[in-house]
Amino acid sequence: MNVVVKTQPFSLPPLPYDEGALEPTISKRTMGFHYGKHHATYVKKLNELVAGTPFADQKLDDIIKATYLDAGKAEIFNNAAQAWNHTIFWACLSPKGGIAKGQLATALERDLGGYEKFKEEFVKAGADHFGSGWVWLVSDKGKLSIETGHDAVTPLAQRKTCILTIDLWEHAYYLDYQNNREGFLKQVSDKLLNWDFARQNFERAG
Numbered sequence: 225m226n227v228v229v230k231t232q233p234f235s236l237p238p239l240p241y242d243e244g245a246l247e248p249t250i251s252k253r254t255m256g257f258h259y260g261k262h263h264a265t266y267v268k269k270l271n272e273l274v275a276g277t278p279f280a281d282q283k284l285d286d287i288i289k290a291t292y293l294d295a296g297k298a299e300i301f302n303n304a305a306q307a308w309n310h311t312i313f314w315a316c317l318s319p320k321g322g323i324a325k326g327q328l329a330t331a332l333e334r335d336l337g338g339y340e341k342f343k344e345e346f347v348k349a350g351a352d353h354f355g356s357g358w359v360w361l362v363s364d365k366g367k368l369s370i371e372t373g374h375d376a377v378t379p380l381a382q383r384k385t386c387i388l389t390i391d392l393w394e395h396a397y398y399l400d401y402q403n404n405r406e407g408f409l410k411q412v413s414d415k416l417l418n419w420d421f422a423r424q425n426f427e428r429a430g
């Protein structure tokens with residue numbers, strides 16, 4: 225008997241490190257829920273929503289751009305963008321941490337007052353953001369800025385390049401930091417940001 229295994233169009237990408245690798249800043253328990261439940265559910269729901277539609281054959285970033293601000297497709301946008309945002313977020317973190325270097329360090333100096341000032345403003349923007357969402361370092365044609373977006377909103381949909389991001393949804397920090405979002409943002413910004421990944425994003429954007 226032949227068994228046909230149907231693969232869904234989108235799959236949950238593997239984490240770039242073990243679930244416990246970011247401890248103590250982010251616990252293994254948080255990663256287990258965040259990656260294994262929340263991120264996985266966005267991917268699963270997206271597959272259900274696009275099944276049998278033309279979106280099933282499209283790339284994730286094309287779906288995000290095509291459904292942004294389309295009220296009739298908000299559910300597809302939300303799940304597609306959350307699937308993409310989380311994959312980027314995992315890549316923005318590294319147990320090794322680091323600091324900004326190269327062209328990106330120069331651009332941070334020029335546009336945002338330098339690496340230390342950037343971290344301060346990034347944490348503040350994320351802490352001040354009301355409700356769920358994301359804080360982003362973005363490049364718009366080489367110019368850097370800090371932005372926040374509500375819920376699933378992503379700079380990718382606005383044709384900007386994502387350099388770094390941190391998840392502001394409570395599921396990202398509540399088990400470890402309870403209501404102290406600012407503390408979570410500060411710890412992650414100081415210890416876990418993957419500046420090699422950020423530099424690659426910036427240099428690729430040109």
Ligand code: FE
Nearest residue numbers: 262391393396
């Ligand atoms: Fe999340």
